[in-house]
Amino acid sequence: MRWTGTISHELLCARRERLPQFLLLVFVSMIAASAFIGSSARATVSNVYQQARNQGLTTAANPFDGLSPLYYARNMVIYIVLIGALLAIVVGVRSTLRDRQARTTDLMLSRDVRPAFYLGSKLAGLALFMLILLAVSTLISIGCISAVAGQFLTPGESARIVGLYALAWLFLLPFVALGMLAGLYAATATSALLIPVVIWSLVVFVLPLLGTAAHPVSLLNPVAGPTAAQTGFFALSSAVTGPLSLAEQFKHVSSLILADQQATGTISSGLAIILVFAVVGCAAVALTTRGRIRSTLRD
């Protein structure tokens, strides 16, 4: 009963918060728009190819011939990394910060409740919130891709979209946990929001550069980035930073799930890394002490 009480309270609060809702609106809008952006790009590339062929400039085959409708889902991966992760952080921060600002944890912990149980329930509530959000996004994605492709997706293709969003849920869990931890440990409300956003920017933009020399802005492009050199500086740096580049692991596994012809390798290693991040994040939240939960903010 206590579990369900805390979970439903978290869902209610997440639903009531206006600003995460604003971010949610941006996320869902971009998920819906991404299929149409992909469609526009693909149509143009096909026309460019046809033009080049008509002018006798190429004899190569059209690189987009026989491409699966799942191609249109590539941009969604980027929006999950950018907007979804920020939304997860904001939702997580607000959840624990709300308690500290309203001083409700004192009252809550005066009852016979273990901190791990309480925080675990809050995390479960937020995880459920993200699951509902991603389930809605899955339906929107399938609908938009079907509309753009002019045909219903096959059960296999739909299953891949479902797989992508299931992976996205797992990928977003560490960010929810990170947000919750920042809300619990930060001294001020500003630093509670700032610290996880800086960590996110490090993970998304800095770590991939160290491993592959990829430029930060190129990471916003859904096309697979450069692979790390097998010898020398980048072999070493990619071995160290590769497993920590959570966003790159997510992009790699996603491209395999979406059957991207340019993606190579297996799902298992990337999936294992994402899973480890999720487990570590959730464990860190659950291990927070009673004193920390009750700590006061400086602003």
Add this chain to the structure above:
Amino acid sequence: MTDLLILSQKEITDLRRTKFLVVLFAFLAAVVVLSVVVASADFRIKISDYNQYVTALKAAGSTVAAPPPQLFPLQMLRGGIEYLEIVGSLFAVVLGYSLVAKEKGRGTLHLLFSRPVHRFAFAGGKILAIAAVWTVMVAGLFIVITATLLVVGNAPLQGTDYARLGIAALHTAEYLIMWSLLAMALAALTRGPSTGLILALVLWLVVVLIIPQIGDTMDPDNQIPGGLFASLQIDKSHEQAVMSHFSGYETTRDLVEQTSVTKQYERSTFAYLGIKNVYNQQPLSFIWAGTFNNTLWLLFGLAVSVTSALFASTKKTLLRKAI
């Protein structure tokens, strides 16, 4: 005028006393230096690959070889500029927001406005402080960048290269001041302590990441690894001939990108640093002729942010929105 200078001085003293500025500078300097180190390592690998290729050709008895990769030192700053564009603006948002949020949080607004200060003195003091802080920080960052190019990149810099770095630094300062002032205006206009920050972050997300991402995705040459035209073995002159048939689409894509002030900043700095090939090693007058509209749009963005911060941070607005 005296009020404005006193408030500005107080703001700078406040900022100097916190660790935030030190952390901010250290982080930005670290990522920028790191990007030059990585670019330098990448270039060395290209040279090594080229030497191996030439040796293999010689062993096979061939004398025809592609020209070796050329080092243009300022091109190694691409990653660094992109970090300033993304992470730098993120820090700028937090800095701008914190200047108003701290007054709201500490409840010092009522005390401050109980004194006979000019309507715009509060905002003006903060704007001046932000401008001074970013000017000094960006100057420091570009000194670090130059030193890194000389030491780590082992790059010979000419007199004109220093001028180009100076112009890029000016653009960077403008860009970061603009983000801080926009965040300051949003913090002044919202009641809740984190509402302003989240709104500023959403704005940052849309302008810095989403709009450029849409423009990038619409680029036909970005659809395939290595580029569409390279995969079809079409050279640059023919590429332009083909793309001239898609001017409507390209104009739309360009307009989408131009709505982001981040792209205006990127286009102008990339041009002055020669990162964009068409401007590499070109005289400054040529670059100005090609990118003055980007610089002017950036200045327009700065003017809008100054005006917003000035009018949003008046006594009336701030006290109405105070906690």
